[in-house]
Amino acid sequence: MFFVKNQITQGLAELDAQLLRRKIRTVESPCGTRIHIAGRELQAFCSNDYLGFANHPELINALAEGARRFGVGSGASHLISGHQTIHDLLETKLAQTQAQSIPKANALFFSTGYLANISAITALSNLKSSASRIYSARLNHASLIDGVRLAKGQSNADVFIFDHRDLGPLGDELKRDSSEHKLIVIDGVFSMDGDLAPIGELLQLAEQHDALLLIDDAHGFGVLGNQGHGILEDSGLCSERLIYIGTLGKAAGLSGAFVCAHELLIEWLIQKARPYIYSTASSPAVA
Structure with a gap:
């Protein structure tokens, strides 16, 4: 000691x-x-409450009503008895926000964005039939970096770090890559510099080299796009290769986060995303 x-x-x-x-x-x-x-x-210049919803009277009343109707605690993980009808409805509505960008979109709701990120990255790198390689942007958020590190430790995934402002080296590395499973990981809006990821070019590379593209749009959801659905709506892109991660803890003024992807990928997360499997489901009042 x-x-x-x-x-x-x-x-x-x-x-x-x-x-x-x-x-x-x-x-x-x-x-x-x-x-x-x-x-x-x-x-306050440091808050992520972009739209001023965190203390909005309508949200306060909705949260109070949610607590009265559904309780304040879920009592168990999603896969035991903690997944209530209100969680199911929330996941359906969140999936609908990305339905124009992701075919057959489904969503999973997590307590935090950190858990959503590490869940998606580790689960999608946990494919026993093939070796995985992860391409991660150098300036990604810490939760993405930690997810990549966990995937490397758990699944022995190889990792390549790239600069999102210069995709030339990324393209060259993808051309040389013979891995069966490739995952590109990037922030949609970079939290420190505020610049947008070149997701159109990244999706083109993903299509050319048979990779998945995971986008953490924590700072875009609720802000970008005509309906506030985020960077995918803003860009007009559509592909079943896209994995979209958004948060309700910033522009939406609440807490929690979600992963939205093709229904097959979401089913894999249900089976393999350990934070989803082993964490108590978020408060139904928040949902």
Whole structure:
């Protein structure tokens, strides 16, 4: 214990010296453009509540009514007894948002975007009949990076990192790739720089080289497209190779996330996505 204590103390001191130590700041007010921290009223520029729905009266009333009708807890995982009719309805409606872009679209709902990302990547890399290779954009979100790392550890998947601003090396590598199963992983909207992924070019490469294209559209869902359905609606693309991941924790003002894909791919996730199988289903009130 003392060895661990000394190592942690030293590690924290190093983080302090580099000004990299993370701190929890408690917000004393609801989410909004103005928030209160440590007794001060501040202008919030760091929230993902793009449309101001997180504290909207209609959503508050809907959540309260959902709790009264369906309860606040699901009591079990989706595959035991935690999947209520309201979860089923939500997944159906989420699938409909991508129906113009993904043939025979189905959806699975997760408690967080992190779980959705690692679930999709690890499950789609877990194909016993063939070796998998994952192509991941260098500036992807940490949850995508962790999903790729888990897939590499669990399924021995090979990984190639590419720059989304220069797809030449990616195309060259795909030409040389003899793997039976290839998965391209990318953010739809990059959270730090705000630029959009070139998903049209990426889908073309996926079609040419028989790959799947997984897009984490956490910052696009609810914002991009005429109906706010995200980057696929905005781009007008359509392919059964697309795996779309959206979140309800940003523009939608709630919590949770979903994976939308061809019904066959979703069925595989139900069988192999461990966070979906072994996590308690999200609150039915949120659904």
